[in-house]
Amino acid sequence: MADTYDLIVLGSGPGGYVSAIRAAQLGLKTAIVEREKLGGICLNWGCIPTKALLRTSEVYHYITHADAYGLSVEKPSFDLAKVTERSRKVAGQLNAGVKGLMKKNKVTVVEGVGAITGKGKLEVTSGSGKVQLEAKHIIVATGARARDLPFAKADGDRIWTYRHAMVPPAMPTELLVIGSGAIGVEFASFYSDMGAKVTIVEMLDRIVPVEDAEISEFMTKALTKQGMTILTGAGVEKLDVAKDGVTASIKGKDGKVTTTRFSHVIVAVGIVPNTENIGLEALGVKTDRGHIVVDGFGRTNVEGIYAIGDVTGPPWLAHKASHEGIVCVEALAGKNPHPFETWNIPGCTYARPQIASVGLTEAKAKDAGHKVKVGKFPFIGNGKAIALGEAEGFIKTVFDETTGELLGAHMIGAEVTELIQGYVIARQLETTEEELMHTVFAHPTLSEMMHESVLGAYGRALHF
Incomplete structure (x- = not known):
C-alpha cells in the first residue's frame, strides 16, 4: 500500500x-x-x-x-x-x-x-x-x-566538469577553461590564484556575456593582468587526450586553428x-x-x-x-502569493574580482525604449576600498530619465556580491533615484560607492 x-x-x-x-x-x-x-x-x-x-x-x-x-x-x-x-x-x-x-x-x-x-x-x-x-x-x-562536449566527454582525469574540478586528483599546471559564464570564470580564478597558467575560451565576443558590456571589458583586463589568456570569438574544435595532458585545437576569431597543450581542461558550456x-x-x-x-x-x-x-x-x-x-x-496551499517573475533576480560571480548585477544592462535598457541616465563610480574613489587594498572595480547604475526608476545595477570589485542586495531591495520597493540620493550610507564603507553611483547618474557625485 x-x-x-x-x-x-x-x-x-x-x-x-x-x-x-x-x-x-x-x-x-x-x-x-x-x-x-x-x-x-x-x-x-x-x-x-x-x-x-x-x-x-x-x-x-x-x-x-x-x-x-x-x-x-x-x-x-x-x-x-x-x-x-x-x-x-x-x-x-x-x-x-x-x-x-x-x-x-x-x-x-x-x-x-x-x-x-x-x-x-x-x-x-x-x-x-x-x-x-x-x-x-x-x-x-x-x-x-553539466553539459558535455559532444566530441570529448569528461573523464575526471584530464577533462573535467565542475564536479571533477572541486576534487582535483592533481593541481593543473596549464588549464584550459571552455566557457566564461560564472562557473567557468570562478574556476579559472581559483586555479589561477593557486598557481596554474589559465586560458579561457569563449565562443561569444566577450567573457561573462550576460553582464553589462563595461563589466565584461573590465573583467577581461583584470584577468589578463593576473596572467590569464582570454580568447573570445573562439571555439574548441577538438581535444586529443593523452596520459600526460590534452592537446586542444582552437579556432580563433580569424578562422585559423591553432593547437595548444594543456595539463587539464574544464568544460563549463552550460547545463x-x-x-x-x-x-x-x-x-x-x-x-x-x-x-x-x-x-x-x-x-x-x-x-x-x-x-x-x-x-x-x-x-x-x-x-x-x-x-x-x-x-x-x-x-x-490556497494562499495568494504574487506570481513568480525573474525581473529582480540578482546574479553573482565569485571570482577575483567579483561581479554582481540585477536588472537591465545599459544596452538592454536602451533596446527596451528607455531614455537612460547612467552613473558610475570607481573603487579608487572610495576610502574603505583603498584601505582594504582593493581599489580596482566600479559600480554602475542605470535609471529611467523620465521616472527615476532604477532599471539596473552592475558591479565589479571586492565584496560586490554582498553589496548588490541593496539595489535588489531598492528595486523591489520601487525606490526612485531621489529616495536613494536622500539615503544616508555609513562611512567608511564600500556601500558608499552605491550612493555615489546614483549621485553620478545625475551629475552630483561628490568624491570623483
Missing part, C-alpha cells in the same frame, strides 16, 4: 528542500525524494563548496602579496588535499544542517531514484527495493547537470535539465528544449504536477529556485 502525502517534492536542492519546509509550515504532510544527498548540487557540488575553494585561493592570494600590507611571509605553499578536504567538510556540515531542518519540520525523507508513474503517484527505487508514494501535488525539482526518465513523457508534461514549461506559480499543463528551479529554465540560480518553490507551495 502506498504512503500518502499532501505533497511530494522530487529533488532536494535549494528549490526542493525550501519548498518542503514551506509546505510543512503551512500544515501539509510532505515527503521529499532524493537520489544522492540532501541539498542537491548547489549545497554539495556547487554554490557552497566552490565558495570554500575560492575563499582558500583568496587567502592564498593575500599571503603571496603580504608585502603590500607591510607583512612578511616566507615561502608560502599549500596542500591540495587539505584544500579539497576543507571544501568537502563545509558541504558536509550544510548537508547535515538540511537533514536537521527536515527532521525539525517533520518532512519525510525518502532516499532513492524517483519517477512519476501516474497522476498523484510516484515510485522510488533504491538498493532496498521500491517504495510507492501518493500525493495530490507533486513538485519536480530535479535540477540540472542540461534533469527531465529524462522521471515519467514526464507518459503524463504529457509540456517541455521546451528539455525544460519544463510552467506558469508564474510553478504549474505545468498537467493538473497536480508542478516544477521549479533549473528544470524550468533560466536564470539557473539557487535563490531563484528557492523563491520559485515558495511561490509554488503557497499557491497550491
Whole structure:
C-alpha cells in the first residue's frame, strides 16, 4: 500500500528542500525524494563548496602579496588535499544542517531514484527495493547537470566538469577553461590564484556575456593582468587526450586553428535539465528544449504536477529556485502569493574580482525604449576600498530619465556580491533615484560607492 502525502517534492536542492519546509509550515504532510544527498548540487557540488575553494585561493592570494600590507611571509605553499578536504567538510556540515531542518519540520525523507508513474503517484527505487508514494501535488525539482562536449566527454582525469574540478586528483599546471559564464570564470580564478597558467575560451565576443558590456571589458583586463589568456570569438574544435595532458585545437576569431597543450581542461558550456526518465513523457508534461514549461506559480499543463528551479529554465540560480518553490507551495496551499517573475533576480560571480548585477544592462535598457541616465563610480574613489587594498572595480547604475526608476545595477570589485542586495531591495520597493540620493550610507564603507553611483547618474557625485 502506498504512503500518502499532501505533497511530494522530487529533488532536494535549494528549490526542493525550501519548498518542503514551506509546505510543512503551512500544515501539509510532505515527503521529499532524493537520489544522492540532501541539498542537491548547489549545497554539495556547487554554490557552497566552490565558495570554500575560492575563499582558500583568496587567502592564498593575500599571503603571496603580504608585502603590500607591510607583512612578511616566507615561502608560502599549500596542500591540495587539505584544500579539497576543507571544501568537502563545509558541504558536509550544510548537508547535515538540511537533514536537521527536515527532521525539525517533520518532512519525510525518502532516499532513492524517483519517477512519476501516474497522476498523484510516484515510485522510488533504491538498493532496498521500491517504495510507492501518493500525493495530490507533486513538485519536480530535479535540477540540472553539466553539459558535455559532444566530441570529448569528461573523464575526471584530464577533462573535467565542475564536479571533477572541486576534487582535483592533481593541481593543473596549464588549464584550459571552455566557457566564461560564472562557473567557468570562478574556476579559472581559483586555479589561477593557486598557481596554474589559465586560458579561457569563449565562443561569444566577450567573457561573462550576460553582464553589462563595461563589466565584461573590465573583467577581461583584470584577468589578463593576473596572467590569464582570454580568447573570445573562439571555439574548441577538438581535444586529443593523452596520459600526460590534452592537446586542444582552437579556432580563433580569424578562422585559423591553432593547437595548444594543456595539463587539464574544464568544460563549463552550460547545463542540461534533469527531465529524462522521471515519467514526464507518459503524463504529457509540456517541455521546451528539455525544460519544463510552467506558469508564474510553478504549474505545468498537467493538473497536480508542478516544477521549479533549473528544470524550468533560466536564470539557473539557487535563490531563484528557492523563491520559485515558495511561490509554488503557497499557491497550491490556497494562499495568494504574487506570481513568480525573474525581473529582480540578482546574479553573482565569485571570482577575483567579483561581479554582481540585477536588472537591465545599459544596452538592454536602451533596446527596451528607455531614455537612460547612467552613473558610475570607481573603487579608487572610495576610502574603505583603498584601505582594504582593493581599489580596482566600479559600480554602475542605470535609471529611467523620465521616472527615476532604477532599471539596473552592475558591479565589479571586492565584496560586490554582498553589496548588490541593496539595489535588489531598492528595486523591489520601487525606490526612485531621489529616495536613494536622500539615503544616508555609513562611512567608511564600500556601500558608499552605491550612493555615489546614483549621485553620478545625475551629475552630483561628490568624491570623483
